[in-house]
Amino acid sequence: MKNLKTLYLILILAFLYVPILALMILSFNESKSMAVWSGFSTKWYEEMFSNTLIMEAVWNTFTIALISAAVATIIGTAACIGIQAMRKKTENAIMALNNIPLLNADIVTGISLMMTFLVFGISLSYGTVLLSHITFCLPYVILSVMPKFKQLTGNTYEAALDLGATPWQAFYKVIIPEIKPGIMSGFLLSFTMSVDDFVITHFTRGAGINTISTMIYSQVKVGIRPTLFALSTIIFVVVLIVLVASNMAGNSTNPKVQKGVTAFTTGFVVVLLAGTLVFSGIAGGSGGKEVHVYSYGDYIDPALIEEFEEETGITVVMDTFDTAEEMYPVVKNESVTYDVICTSDYMLEKLMEEDLLAELDYSGIPNIDNMDKRYLELAEGFDPGNKYAVPHTWGSLGILYNTKVIPEGEITSWNDLWKDKYKGRIVMPDSMRDTMAIALKAKGYSLNTTKEAEIAEAIDYLIQQKPLVYKYANDSARDLILGGACDIAVVWNGEVLYTQEENPDLAYVIPKEGSEHFTDAWAMPAAAKHKDAGLAWINFMLEKQTAEVNFDYLTYSIPNVAVIEMNKDNPANMGVLFPPDAVLTKCEALKNLGSEVDDMYTEYWKKFKS
Amino acid sequence: MALIELRNISKSFEDTQVLDNFNLTVNENEFITLLGPSGCGKTTTLRIIGGFETPDEGQVFFEGVDITNVPPNKRHLNTVFQKYALFPHMNVEENIAFGLKISGKSDAYIKDKIKYALKLVNLDGFEKRKIDRLSGGQQQRIAMARAIVNEPRVLLLDEPLGALDLKLRQDMQYELIRLKNELGITFIYVTHDQEEALTMSDKVVVMNKGYIQQMGTPEQIYNEPENAFVADFIGDSNIVDGIMVRDKVVKICDTIFPCIDDGFGQNKPVDVVIRPEDLIIGKPGQGHLDGEVVHNVFQGVHYEMEIEAGGFLWLAQNTTSYPVGTKVSLEVEPENIQIMHKPQSEGEEAIEIDV
Numbered sequence: 001m002k003n004l005k006t007l008y009l010i011l012i013l014a015f016l017y018v019p020i021l022a023l024m025i026l027s028f029n030e031s032k033s034m035a036v037w038s039g040f041s042t043k044w045y046e047e048m049f050s051n052t053l054i055m056e057a058v059w060n061t062f063t064i065a066l067i068s069a070a071v072a073t074i075i076g077t078a079a080c081i082g083i084q085a086m087r088k089k090t091e092n093a094i095m096a097l098n099n100i101p102l103l104n105a106d107i108v109t110g111i112s113l114m115m116t117f118l119v120f121g122i123s124l125s126y127g128t129v130l131l132s133h134i135t136f137c138l139p140y141v142i143l144s145v146m147p148k149f150k151q152l153t154g155n156t157y158e159a160a161l162d163l164g165a166t167p168w169q170a171f172y173k174v175i176i177p178e179i180k181p182g183i184m185s186g187f188l189l190s191f192t193m194s195v196d197d198f199v200i201t202h203f204t205r206g207a208g209i210n211t212i213s214t215m216i217y218s219q220v221k222v223g224i225r226p227t228l229f230a231l232s233t234i235i236f237v238v239v240l241i242v243l244v245a246s247n248m249a250g251n252s253t254n255p256k257v258q259k260g261v262t263a264f265t266t267g268f269v270v271v272l273l274a275g276t277l278v279f280s281g282i283a284g285g286s287g288g289k290e291v292h293v294y295s296y297g298d299y300i301d302p303a304l305i306e307e308f309e310e311e312t313g314i315t316v317v318m319d320t321f322d323t324a325e326e327m328y329p330v331v332k333n334e335s336v337t338y339d340v341i342c343t344s345d346y347m348l349e350k351l352m353e354e355d356l357l358a359e360l361d362y363s364g365i366p367n368i369d370n371m372d373k374r375y376l377e378l379a380e381g382f383d384p385g386n387k388y389a390v391p392h393t394w395g396s397l398g399i400l401y402n403t404k405v406i407p408e409g410e411i412t413s414w415n416d417l418w419k420d421k422y423k424g425r426i427v428m429p430d431s432m433r434d435t436m437a438i439a440l441k442a443k444g445y446s447l448n449t450t451k452e453a454e455i456a457e458a459i460d461y462l463i464q465q466k467p468l469v470y471k472y473a474n475d476s477a478r479d480l481i482l483g484g485a486c487d488i489a490v491v492w493n494g495e496v497l498y499t500q501e502e503n504p505d506l507a508y509v510i511p512k513e514g515s516e517h518f519t520d521a522w523a524m525p526a527a528a529k530h531k532d533a534g535l536a537w538i539n540f541m542l543e544k545q546t547a548e549v550n551f552d553y554l555t556y557s558i559p560n561v562a563v564i565e566m567n568k569d570n571p572a573n574m575g576v577l578f579p580p581d582a583v584l585t586k587c588e589a590l591k592n593l594g595s596e597v598d599d600m601y602t603e604y605w606k607k608f609k610s
Numbered sequence: 611m612a613l614i615e616l617r618n619i620s621k622s623f624e625d626t627q628v629l630d631n632f633n634l635t636v637n638e639n640e641f642i643t644l645l646g647p648s649g650c651g652k653t654t655t656l657r658i659i660g661g662f663e664t665p666d667e668g669q670v671f672f673e674g675v676d677i678t679n680v681p682p683n684k685r686h687l688n689t690v691f692q693k694y695a696l697f698p699h700m701n702v703e704e705n706i707a708f709g710l711k712i713s714g715k716s717d718a719y720i721k722d723k724i725k726y727a728l729k730l731v732n733l734d735g736f737e738k739r740k741i742d743r744l745s746g747g748q749q750q751r752i753a754m755a756r757a758i759v760n761e762p763r764v765l766l767l768d769e770p771l772g773a774l775d776l777k778l779r780q781d782m783q784y785e786l787i788r789l790k791n792e793l794g795i796t797f798i799y800v801t802h803d804q805e806e807a808l809t810m811s812d813k814v815v816v817m818n819k820g821y822i823q824q825m826g827t828p829e830q831i832y833n834e835p836e837n838a839f840v841a842d843f844i845g846d847s848n849i850v851d852g853i854m855v856r857d858k859v860v861k862i863c864d865t866i867f868p869c870i871d872d873g874f875g876q877n878k879p880v881d882v883v884i885r886p887e888d889l890i891i892g893k894p895g896q897g898h899l900d901g902e903v904v905h906n907v908f909q910g911v912h913y914e915m916e917i918e919a920g921g922f923l924w925l926a927q928n929t930t931s932y933p934v935g936t937k938v939s940l941e942v943e944p945e946n947i948q949i950m951h952k953p954q955s956e957g958e959e960a961i962e963i964d965v
Contacts, residue, residue: 159689164709
């Protein structure tokens with residue numbers, strides 16, 4: 001029985017702490033992969049501290065949390081004084097009103113706050129996030145302070161007045177110390193709620209304003225870099241220290257210890273904030289020109305931002321999104337105006353059709369000559385004449401397989417993924433259009449087909465494949481193959497080089513039937529306010545050196561002559577990054593098919609999923 | 611001149627009238643007690659004097675100056691609250707020093723005063739004690755000390771002994787009298803305990819439903835209650851209907867009793883009060899009334915008996931025990947018969963008690 005209890009306790013603790021421990025260990029992993037331990041390294045910590053985007057997000061998170069918790073605490077406590085002086089009925093009504101926002105879904109609060117700001121013409125910024133956080137923290141403060149007012153012992157307030165104190169003195173010297181535990185817990189609750197919040201921040205933040213949670217979210221598309229493990233580890237340790245300190249202060253009856261701990265905690269927080277301020281470079285201030293950039297998260301090396309700023313004197317306000325669909329309404333409604341955006345081909349096409357993009361003035365982009373001509377031609381597929389967009393990255397879907405198990409060259413076709421001998425060793429993507437593209441291509445159809453018969457056939461083919469598939473996964477595919485859970489994975493070519501670094505036995509092929517490819521490109525919204533600065537940014541992105549740095553950071557295919565030059569002596573790399581024309585011509589980009597066809601795809605996809 | 615004067619004070623909370631045209635004068639160096647059941651308006655009166663309530667009508671004077679609208683912190687009086695209202699986050703010393711620090715006294719002065727005050731309430735050496743480490747009686751004394759270090763002209767005490775046990779309460783009563791004599795200041799004391807009121811006060815004000823029922827020395831209140839409410843509230847009493855046949859003759863239970871009261875007219879219905887200890891018990895036929903003991907309880911100092919006589923159940927106290935069933939006679943000395951008017955006015959009707 002006793003053993004059982006101990007085991008139960010250990011299990012609970014393991015569930016709580018093993019994931020955190022794993023994260024902390026991974027933050028020291030030399031490798032970028034979660035599946036491979038390639039040695040102890042602090043490089044992710046170094047990268048984190050030199051990444052101004054992360055440090056800015058940390059700074060924003062903690063300043064917003066501190067200010068909003070402090071302001072909400074003051075307003076909330078003042079409100080409690082008023083509420084407890086009300087008649088019982090009014091008080092109950094007010095407390096009920098106070099509790100509604102607590103139970104309200106964050107998304108409702110977030111959207112309604114955003115609407116309010118927009119209706120009153122307040123453009124979204126750091127300030128709107130702060131106001132929102134104060135708003136949603138208030139009920140928590142009232143909820144934790146109010147009971148303390150109810151517990152006030154006897155008539156201490158009147159006793160203080162009786163002894164000659166003014167109402168203010170009585171409040172300050174007698175009431176405040178008595179309700180202090182409530183105020184403190186209200187403050188701490190607000191602080192943690194604010195740090196934790198994602199949804200409300202997401203809806204009310206302006207250009208370039210990121211907190212830790214929104215930044216992490218925007219990086220999900222390209223995979224979370226271990227720098228965020230480093231960040232999470234540091235946050236965990238900081239919270240642990242503060243918690244231990246405040247517990248020590250709470251338990252000790254010795255006022256000296258209490259004071260010491262309070263002083264320590266305060267000092268600790270100040271040093272921490274000062275540190276982030278220095279690292280984030282905000283303290284430097286911005287002089288004059290700005291460029292507002294809106295891109296997929298973690299899609300350029302952050303060091304390049306500083307370099308651009310130094311080179312041009314233009315301050316970069318960087319903002320990121322996770323999916324093109326998330327970016328679209330922001331650009332369309334101009335709730336925040338950007339000068340340059342980076343997004344995918346089909347979305348750019350949609351923006352062009354709706355006249356939301358400005359034509360590029362190539363006299364401001366002399367570096368266009370560094371762009372490989374083949375990829376400019378490819379881009380004409382969605383942007384005839386290259387009027388609106390300049391490619392940033394290019395990618396194609398292909399098959400990565402382990403040559404230790406499967407002889408090199410054995411896999412050449414999508415149809416190889418339907419072979420029984422690979423049963424249980426295959427990882428397929430879990431994304432409607434991508435997954436269906438594989439089946440359509442295997443059957444020799446266009447991946448943009450609008451014919452129901454072809455779609456039905458592809459779905460049947462996918463259902464037939466189900467028993468062979470180990471897992472349907474997107475971002476984790478690379479880790480599954482690195483970890484040896486599977487031998488065949490469908491991945492984007494951008495993942496290949498760095499996966500091969502971890503395991504040189506992996507080979508990559510674009511199947512002979514052709515594949516899906518995409519181009520992510522820079523463009524300028526029609527509403528851009530700093531067009532010159534925007535052009536300077538695009539031109540900088542095309543610089544040979546910039547392309548090289550970005551390539552090292554991303555290992556995606558960047559169609560810049562400098563990058564081709566870098567890799568031309570390595571035929572394996574060339575095959576992955578810049579496949580020959582014969583392969584390229586068989587590839588297709590996803591197109592918008594219209595809502596009717598979309599619905600048809602979704603219907604069949606549901607059938608497959610069920 | 612009166613130190614404090616309440617003039618025509620009325621006060622109501624929501625729908626309840628607590629004080630109605632209330633008048634009271636408090637003299638210098640007096641120990642005055644407001645006595646009455648809960649809800650009689652005694653605490654409200656004290657809070658109006660302290661400045662914690664503003665009367666709806668009427669004025670409060672301090673040495674002839676109208677202080678009706680002066681806030682509590684500007685009044686020259688201090689209060690000892692019902693549950694002491696000590697500041698829980700401060701120790702004994704800090705509690706006592708609170709008022710002195712606010713008024714900007716020097717540290718040395720404050721130190722002296724704390725020492726003096728703790729000596730006065732017999733708690734020397736308690737300076738650093740935490741409030742939650744004190745017993746009820748000790749807290750009570752610290753509350754006293756905290757109030758008196760400010761040298762108030764008047765000390766208001768709101769049922770300060772209410773939370774203490776019987777023995778402690780009795781000790782504290784003597785303590786309070788001693789303190790009052792040493793300090794030489796005015797005490798206004800609120801209680802619902804008639805024994806406390808009689809023991810300590812120079813003047814007792816008996817209140818009910820917002821009206822003063824009787825005001826006088828403890829002896830007057832006890833021996834000459836002016837109406838049935840006072841008689842009943844102060845100690846145990848036999849209150850019987852009687853008819854004032856003529857001056858100094860009253861008929862109770864169809865029996866004629868000699869008394870010493872006059873001026874009630876002839877054949878007027880009156881209330882008659884006879885204290886249980888004033889009933890003289892004798893052998894049957896020897897007194898005014900014959901009866902039988904129906905109940906007998908030993909109470910320490912005396913036996914308390916119920917005697918049925920003349921159609922009325924009399925409460926009697928005697929050091930001699932008469933067992934249940936004993937036939938006895940009852941007799942009363944004329945000066946121990948207290949005659950009272952039957953209530954007529956609205957104010958007097960307030961005496962219709964629920965006790």
